[in-house]
Amino acid sequence: MRALVKRKAERGIWMEEVPMPEVGVNDVLIQVKKAAICGTDLHMYKWDLWSQQHCTPPYIMGHEFVGTVVDIGPGVRNIRVGERVTAEGHIVCGQCRNCRRGMGHVCEHSLSVGIFGKDGAFAEYVTIPESNIVKLRPEIPDDFAAIMDPFGNATHTALAFPLLGEDVLITGAGLIGTMAAGICRFAGAKHIVVTDINSLRLDIAKRMGATLTVNGAKGETVEGAMQQLGIHGFDVGLEMSGAPAAFNDMVAHMYKGSNIAQLGILPENTQADWSKIIFNALTIKGITGRHMWETWYMMEQMLLGGLDLSPVITHHFPFDNFQLGFDVMESGKCGKVILEISD
Numbered sequence: 001m002r003a004l005v006k007r008k009a010e011r012g013i014w015m016e017e018v019p020m021p022e023v024g025v026n027d028v029l030i031q032v033k034k035a036a037i038c039g040t041d042l043h044m045y046k047w048d049l050w051s052q053q054h055c056t057p058p059y060i061m062g063h064e065f066v067g068t069v070v071d072i073g074p075g076v077r078n079i080r081v082g083e084r085v086t087a088e089g090h091i092v093c094g095q096c097r098n099c100r101r102g103m104g105h106v107c108e109h110s111l112s113v114g115i116f117g118k119d120g121a122f123a124e125y126v127t128i129p130e131s132n133i134v135k136l137r138p139e140i141p142d143d144f145a146a147i148m149d150p151f152g153n154a155t156h157t158a159l160a161f162p163l164l165g166e167d168v169l170i171t172g173a174g175l176i177g178t179m180a181a182g183i184c185r186f187a188g189a190k191h192i193v194v195t196d197i198n199s200l201r202l203d204i205a206k207r208m209g210a211t212l213t214v215n216g217a218k219g220e221t222v223e224g225a226m227q228q229l230g231i232h233g234f235d236v237g238l239e240m241s242g243a244p245a246a247f248n249d250m251v252a253h254m255y256k257g258s259n260i261a262q263l264g265i266l267p268e269n270t271q272a273d274w275s276k277i278i279f280n281a282l283t284i285k286g287i288t289g290r291h292m293w294e295t296w297y298m299m300e301q302m303l304l305g306g307l308d309l310s311p312v313i314t315h316h317f318p319f320d321n322f323q324l325g326f327d328v329m330e331s332g333k334c335g336k337v338i339l340e341i342s343d
Contacts, residue, residue, distance in 0.1 A: 003060045003123035004322055011047050013061060013122075015322065021119065021127040028079050028133050029071035030087075032341040034146040035121045036064035039174060042329050044115070050265075055116055062122030063089040063114035065341075066136070066145035076130045084136045086145050087128045088296070089113040090289055094131075104292040105156075122322070124341060134296060137304065144309050146338055147175075148299060151309065152290035153263060154179035155299050160261040160285050161236050164188040169222065169234040170210075171250050172241030172264055173201040175336050178208050178312050180238050185209030186307045193225045193234070195246060204335050207311040222253045234258060244270040256280045263287040312336050 003018045023029045041061055044051045069083045079085070092099050092107035099107050113128065114120020136145050144151075158180040168189045170177050173196035184192045185208070194205040197217040205213055212228060214220045226232070233255030239247050242264030250260060251273055262284055277284070290296065303309075314335035317325045325337045 001124040002319065003119075004062065006044055006055070006057045006059055006061050009047065009052070009057050011045070013045050013322070013326065015320075018060070018123070020125055021123075023071050023073050023127055024129075025073045025075040026130050027073045027127040028069055028076060028085070028130055029125060029127050030065075030067040030085060030121075031070045031125055032065050032067040032121050032123060033343075034066050034142055035062045035339050035341055036146045036150075037325050037329050037337045037339065038064055038150060040115060041122075042326065045326050046330070059114070059116075060119035060121075060123050060126075061114045062120035062126075063112070064147055064149045065121035065126070066142050067121075067126070067341075069133075070125070072130075079130055079133050079135070084138075084142075084145070086134050086136060086148050087113070088132045088134060088290065088292060089115075089149055090292070091118055091129060091132055092292070105289040122339070122341075137300065140300070140303050143313055143338060144303060147309065147313070147336055148296075149290075150176050150336075151179055151299055152295045153287070154183055155302070156290050156295045157238050157240070157261045157263045157287045158183040159187065159295075159298060160287060161259040163236060165190050166235035167191045167229070167231050167233075167255075168193070168236045168238065169250055169253060170194045170205075170238045170240060171246035172196060172239070172243070173198060173205045173213070174240060175312055176263065177201075177238070177240035178204045178335065179309060180240065181205045181210045182208035182307055182309065182311075183302065184238075186302055186305070189236075191229050191231065193222065193229075195222060195249070196241070198332055200333055201335065204311050204314075222249055226253065237261070239264050242266050248273060251276050251282065254280065254282055258282060260284045261287050313338060316340055 091111040092104040093109040096108040111117030154176045191211045194210040195214040202213040237260035312335045315337045
């Protein structure tokens with residue numbers, strides 16, 4: 001089968017002919033229909049410091065996908081051939097303290113599909129343990145199903161704190177930030193302000209429900225947005241950028257006693273105004289992955305309830321043209337990029 005392999009510890013990704021994956025006792029073999037390029041995939045493509053610290057080539061990349069079950073292992077009980085599925089990308093041990101208390105998203109021994117420990121879905125076929133398979137309702141389009149993984153990150157972050165009637169600041173208008181804007185609007189937030197320096201992505205944020213956007217590259221400021229809205233601070237902050245300046249700008253404009261959900265990965269040397277955090281009684285909650293499995297139930301219900309993710313999807317490419325997908329991702333002139341793997 002054809003697959004995109006991170007063959008070498010250097011910049012790039014290579015399409016190769018590789019053996020079909022073996023189907024284990026509890027595995028499900030999926031023919032991949034669509035797979036989306038994630039920001040993590042771009043990190044691995046560029047082979048940056050994070051990738052060098054966490055990933056060990058060779059391996060097949062890709063963890064956002066939708067496909068059809070074509071075979072099952074003898075131990076599989078609840079999945080049938082022909083079903084349309086996606087999957088949770090974190091494969092957990094089920095036995096550590098966190099797994100046993102319902103916190104599998106912070107399992108002590110997890111593997112990550114297409115990143116470390118398990119070959120991924122930038123391939124014509126992928127195997128996934130039955131325990132990680134998510135069956136899809138027919139009302140959920142393939143394009144949305146292919147991006148359930150990052151939609152889950154956005155959901156986990158956005159719904160970390162109550163939103164109904166609250167003023168929300170989102171720093172970072174990448175895919176997860178723009179989807180979070182839609183989730184906040186769906187959940188009844190009062191005002192939603194999104195900041196970034198990318199005009200295209202801020203336009204997507206507006207289409208997803210942002211009240212106002214702030215483009216720092218044009219000299220726009222969070223203070224200016226607050227004046228327009230007539231507010232004195234934000235009740236909920238969703239930090240998606242991983243940029244120290246954006247994080248500190250958020251801290252400076254939070255209402256006393258408010259909450260920040262931190263998904264963006266800040267550099268190790270990030271400095272913060274701890275006096276503001278302490279004396280304004282701010283709560284900062286770190287977010288990783290999707291809360292298994294509550295986040296998935298929330299995602300499904302929002303999609304069935306009418307949340308439209310189509311504005312965030314800007315490009316489709318045939319599998320053979322994968323390089324164009326990575327090029328446009330690297331340029332930043334896109335929303336979500338989807339590779340069409342099979343018909």
